[in-house]
Amino acid sequence: MPRVFITGLGFVTSIGNDAATVTRNLRELRHGFELYPPFQKSDIPCKVVGTIKDFTADSTDQEDWTFPTRYKIKRELLRSMAPNGLFAHCAMIQAIEDAKLTEPDISNPDTGLYAASGGSPMLTHYHHERLNKLGVMRCSPLGIVSAIVGTLNFNLVAAFKIFGSSCGFSSACASSAHGLGYAFDDLSLGRQKRMFVVGAEDGNVDAILPFAGMRTLSLQNDPNLASRPFDAARDGFVGTGGATVLVLETEDEVARRGVRPYAELLGWGQASDGWNVAISHPEGSGSAAAMTRGLRAAGVAPEQVDYVNAHATSTLIGDISEARALRSVFKDSAARPLVSSTKALTGHGLSLAGAMETGFCALALRDGFIPGNAHLTKLEPECAGLNIPLKTLEQPANIVVKNSSGFGGANVALVLQRTAA
Amino acid sequence: MPDAAHPSSGTSKPFPTAPKPFAPEDESALREALKRCSPSTFEAAVQFRKTGNAEHVPAVVIGVIERFVEPDLRIKLKDADDDLRLIEDLGIDSLTMMEIVILVEEVLTMTINNDELRNLRTVGDVKTFIDCKIRGLPLPKPTKFIPIEHIGAVMPIQPPFLFLNEASVSSTAANGKYKITGQEFFLQGHFKDNPVMPASIMLEALGQLAVLYLLEGAPTEPGKMVSSQMIFFTGCEGVRAHRICKPGDILTLSIKPKRMKMPLATFEGAIRVGQEKAVIVEEITLTFGFVDAANQPVPINGTEHGGSVNGAEASAATPPLRVANG
Numbered sequence: 001m002p003r004v005f006i007t008g009l010g011f012v013t014s015i016g017n018d019a020a021t022v023t024r025n026l027r028e029l030r031h032g033f034e035l036y037p038p039f040q041k042s043d044i045p046c047k048v049v050g051t052i053k054d055f056t057a058d059s060t061d062q063e064d065w066t067f068p069t070r071y072k073i074k075r076e077l078l079r080s081m082a083p084n085g086l087f088a089h090c091a092m093i094q095a096i097e098d099a100k101l102t103e104p105d106i107s108n109p110d111t112g113l114y115a116a117s118g119g120s121p122m123l124t125h126y127h128h129e130r131l132n133k134l135g136v137m138r139c140s141p142l143g144i145v146s147a148i149v150g151t152l153n154f155n156l157v158a159a160f161k162i163f164g165s166s167c168g169f170s171s172a173c174a175s176s177a178h179g180l181g182y183a184f185d186d187l188s189l190g191r192q193k194r195m196f197v198v199g200a201e202d203g204n205v206d207a208i209l210p211f212a213g214m215r216t217l218s219l220q221n222d223p224n225l226a227s228r229p230f231d232a233a234r235d236g237f238v239g240t241g242g243a244t245v246l247v248l249e250t251e252d253e254v255a256r257r258g259v260r261p262y263a264e265l266l267g268w269g270q271a272s273d274g275w276n277v278a279i280s281h282p283e284g285s286g287s288a289a290a291m292t293r294g295l296r297a298a299g300v301a302p303e304q305v306d307y308v309n310a311h312a313t314s315t316l317i318g319d320i321s322e323a324r325a326l327r328s329v330f331k332d333s334a335a336r337p338l339v340s341s342t343k344a345l346t347g348h349g350l351s352l353a354g355a356m357e358t359g360f361c362a363l364a365l366r367d368g369f370i371p372g373n374a375h376l377t378k379l380e381p382e383c384a385g386l387n388i389p390l391k392t393l394e395q396p397a398n399i400v401v402k403n404s405s406g407f408g409g410a411n412v413a414l415v416l417q418r419t420a421a
Numbered sequence: 422m423p424d425a426a427h428p429s430s431g432t433s434k435p436f437p438t439a440p441k442p443f444a445p446e447d448e449s450a451l452r453e454a455l456k457r458c459s460p461s462t463f464e465a466a467v468q469f470r471k472t473g474n475a476e477h478v479p480a481v482v483i484g485v486i487e488r489f490v491e492p493d494l495r496i497k498l499k500d501a502d503d504d505l506r507l508i509e510d511l512g513i514d515s516l517t518m519m520e521i522v523i524l525v526e527e528v529l530t531m532t533i534n535n536d537e538l539r540n541l542r543t544v545g546d547v548k549t550f551i552d553c554k555i556r557g558l559p560l561p562k563p564t565k566f567i568p569i570e571h572i573g574a575v576m577p578i579q580p581p582f583l584f585l586n587e588a589s590v591s592s593t594a595a596n597g598k599y600k601i602t603g604q605e606f607f608l609q610g611h612f613k614d615n616p617v618m619p620a621s622i623m624l625e626a627l628g629q630l631a632v633l634y635l636l637e638g639a640p641t642e643p644g645k646m647v648s649s650q651m652i653f654f655t656g657c658e659g660v661r662a663h664r665i666c667k668p669g670d671i672l673t674l675s676i677k678p679k680r681m682k683m684p685l686a687t688f689e690g691a692i693r694v695g696q697e698k699a700v701i702v703e704e705i706t707l708t709f710g711f712v713d714a715a716n717q718p719v720p721i722n723g724t725e726h727g728g729s730v731n732g733a734e735a736s737a738a739t740p741p742l743r744v745a746n747g
Contacts, residue, residue, distance in 0.1 A: 030731070058424070074491065075489075076491070076512075076514075076517070079520075137523075137526075138523055138526065138527065139523075139524075140520065141516050141519040141520065142516060142518075142520075142525070284574065
């Protein structure tokens with residue numbers, strides 16, 4: 001079975017629009033939160049969002065959007081994109097440059113693309129309103145491909161001329177982690193030699209606000225306090241959007257191209273709670289099973305794990321479930337891993353989360369640090385027994401686990417390893 | 422021939438149904454809809470909405486097309502003739518065509534059906550189409566692009582005496598191209614050590630384009646079609662040759678029907694090389710005849726049908742032109 005490596009990264013996130021900025025903000029624990037202007041209304045209870053800087057994509061007319069001038073995107077491509085497609089397109093360009101891929105490396109039957117986004121509720125809403133008001137024949141022919149779940153893969157596969165496997169993943173907040181898992185399978189089964197895995201979300205009013213109806217968003221109006229995973233005073237998650245792209249390649253391709261990978265993806269596991277459509281299992285049974293399976297697939301013992309990048313979103317129930325899952329897998333041994341949630345800095349990227357945070361793990365593995373858990377002042381008593389660093393540690397991890405969980409009780413655990421310099 | 426496709430351009434017939442009064446809120450909606458178009462496009466749209474005068478339609482349509490064309494290709498629209506092709510020359514795909522139509526519909530307050538769109542291939546097609554819609558005229562037959570295989574399949578004239586590489590035919594005109602290769606058999610002797618395309622052959626090429634028009638574009642009587650075996654040359658008037666044409670030159674041929682009444686069809690024609698006039702003919706007249714459509718095999722494509730038209734028929738079909746070498 002060929003080994004699988006992460007060889008390129010691209011980021012458009014609330015904590016930076018390039019790998020260097022993201023790395024610095026992870027190390028220094030600087031968050032990306034702001035009082036989000038569209039939320040500053042009396043009838044909107046939540047106020048804070050992990051905002052994307054240097055992009056404006058709030059308009060339903062793609063030609064109104066602005067983005068950094070280094071990205072040149074023709075109208076022909078832009079017109080079918082959701083905001084998350086714009087973010088991902090730019091992150092793709094970064095990842096391609098970062099991995100030093102040439103056009104023939106990208107466009108061939110052995111290179112595929114898996115993507116995950118929640119579609120674009122904003123554009124769905126806009127086009128349906130137009131349909132009701134003006135009739136269907138006055139609707140944009142590109143309304144559907146810009147809006148429905150799948151818009152991300154439709155657009156990227158066409159724009160970057162992908163000839164290999166492609167599809168979208170839809171398991172809510174586990175989606176892009178699933179994408180990474182199945183991309184790993186395609187590579188290790190020899191079906192593909194290279195995979196782009198993309199997570200992205202609009203991160204705007206229509207994408208985030210509906211979660212307030214579930215009472216899952218933080219109502220804090222202080223950007224420094226809104227996202228507090230594992231803290232006793234946490235009151236919900238903070239929404240964010242953006243995009244992350246990872247390039248995964250087989251060992252043969254890494255050797256052929258002579259590139260230095262960020263990290264190796266050793267394996268993955270998944271399991272489901274079979275419990276509730278929206279509430280995680282109180283004991284974190286699915287999450288624990290996913291971690292156990294992931295470690296077994298990777299051939300790693302729990303004691304070997306140095307760091308877990310938790311799913312922990314800062315919700316009341318979810319963080320406790322995951323803490324219990326972590327305790328059941330890693331016990332109370334002295335060798336238990338460090339655990340932190342970088343959602344304290346970025347907010348919760350929903351479908352984007354798994355890819356974004358795996359990207360963070362790859363940066364941490366390459367640069368030899370372990371990100372701390374920001375905004376934690378008083379540990380939630382139910383989360384006691386976890387080894388949570390408050391500050392970033394300048395020490396290299398060797399084995400890292402990345403957890404992701406989504407609606408319906410879908411759980412994914414990815415296992416990564418540092419590669420020799 | 423920019424006006425070829427406008428049967429009634431230049432007139433200012435009122436809009437068939439009286440236009441609705443143009444309210445200030447209509448103007449602001451129009452401004453919003455056309456915000457990425459040139460100011461003159463907006464102005465033309467306002468004038469059209471206020472007066473219903475169809476003269477303003479081409480400016481609106483061209484302005485809307487321009488807005489959807491990539492900036493580096495927009496220059497082509499500046500001096501565009503009606504033969505400018507939407508897909509090949511302007512990079513407009515079928516989805517962009519839909520965007521153009523939706524905006525035109527909104528701005529001109531009209532409705533266009535999907536199946537009416539399929540055959541709009543050139544800027545001229547689009548202008549004529551919108552013009553006919555607004556004036557309530559029947560829609561013209563769309564321009565057909567006829568590749569070399571199909572030309573070979575339908576024409577009674579065959580190589581080495583066929584001087585059309587590609588052609589497009591509408592109900593009001595036909596255009597074609599022929600590249601002088603230098604391998605034409607008659608260039609060996611015309612002239613000695615100095616190959617020049619004979620003007621008589623250039624006239625022959627225009628005649629061939631007229632034959633193609635009769636077979637593919639001309640209006641016919643119900644149940645009838647023009648027989649490829651009944652077209653012959655009768656005469657021509659006002660022939661001027663302006664330019665010597667040599668191997669490597671690409672002849673751009675165009676003919677327009679002037680009069681058509683069984684059994685005679687009269688055309689005007691011109692050949693250009695680039696922007697330079699090569700040959701002008703004021704009148705070229707062919708005789709033709711109808712047969713029952715049901716009895717005639719309809720060619721599918723060149724490879725399947727090309728062999729059925731033989732050389733003997735071809736040489737009988739167009740007798741040599743009686744014009745002196747210009």
